[in-house]
Amino acid sequence: MFFLAINQIQNNDELIKEMQDKIISLQDHEVAFLNDTIANIWAAIGIGVGIIVGIAGLVGWIITRSNQNARRKMEDAERVINEAKTYISQFSEEKLELEKSRQKTERKLQELSDLVNSKSIDKLKEDIESLYIKNKISILLNEINGILTAGNRALKEYEKENGDMDNNQVKTFLYYENRTALYEQEACQLIGSNSEEYNATRAESVFKRGIELKEECLTAYLKMSGLIDKYLDREQAPH
Known part of the structure; x- marks a missing residue:
């Protein structure tokens, strides 16, 4: 009976040890899985960040390009507006001179007509x-x-x-x-x-x-x- 008890204790110890090994193995497996999962998550996060950074860079380049084009268009628009203002000013002056010349010609014609009829x-x-x-x-x-x-x-x-x-x-x-x-x-x-x-x-x-x-x-x-x-x-x- 004594030996049976001792044998039973030994069996229990082996069972406990086996269970402990399984638990440790399970813990190691879970830790490895967790590590892989975390690594995958970080890899995914890295890819996402890279994509985001790339997209941000692309967006920044597009914005910069758009700003440059917009700035050139604004410069062209200002140049055209300034030229238009110059032409309008010149046209106004020429129109004024033309009107003065027309009025002077009309006066001369009237004077000539008055002279002819006098x-x-x-x-x-x-x-x-x-x-x-x-x-x-x-x-x-x-x-x-x-x-x-x-x-x-x-x-x-x-x-x-x-x-x-x-x-x-x-x-x-x-x-x-x-x-x-x-x-x-x-x-x-x-x-x-x-x-x-x-x-x-x-x-x-x-x-x-x-x-x-x-x-x-x-x-x-x-x-x-x-x-x-x-x-x-x-x-x-x-x-």
Whole structure:
């Protein structure tokens, strides 16, 4: 009985030891599992943190890139706005100058229109026309005087050769010479005057009478010249 008890105690000790070994083994297994689990968790956490860090970096790069693009766009927008302000300012100045020029042109056109429609322009036209006719009268007088000068030279030669000064051709020429003197007096008074009395109508009338006088003087000169030439030829012919 004693040995049985001792044997039973030994068996119990072995059982207890076996149980203790199992418990220790179970504890070691649980500790290893816990360690693996913790390691996996930390690995997962590390991966997650890495991903988060990567995402944060990507987001930061995107934000930085976006900020740079936004800053460039803002700079471009400010440049465009400043250029637009400059163009608007220049356009406003040019528009103002154009408006001033337009108003000045309108004033000049109105002044010109008033001048054209005024009596002063009519007076100016009449003065120009009168001056033109006066110039024609002056030229006409020179032509008539040229005819009279040639006639007087021939008449002196005729008188020197004892020609008949009472001849009708001679008297006619002298008559037109006197008429020319009167006409010249009137014409010179007209040419040298600025009076309204000697207007373009009056000047035109004087010019027409001068044309007629020139034709009459030329006819009288030619007739007298023919008479004188015949007389001088007869006198100079051998007797």
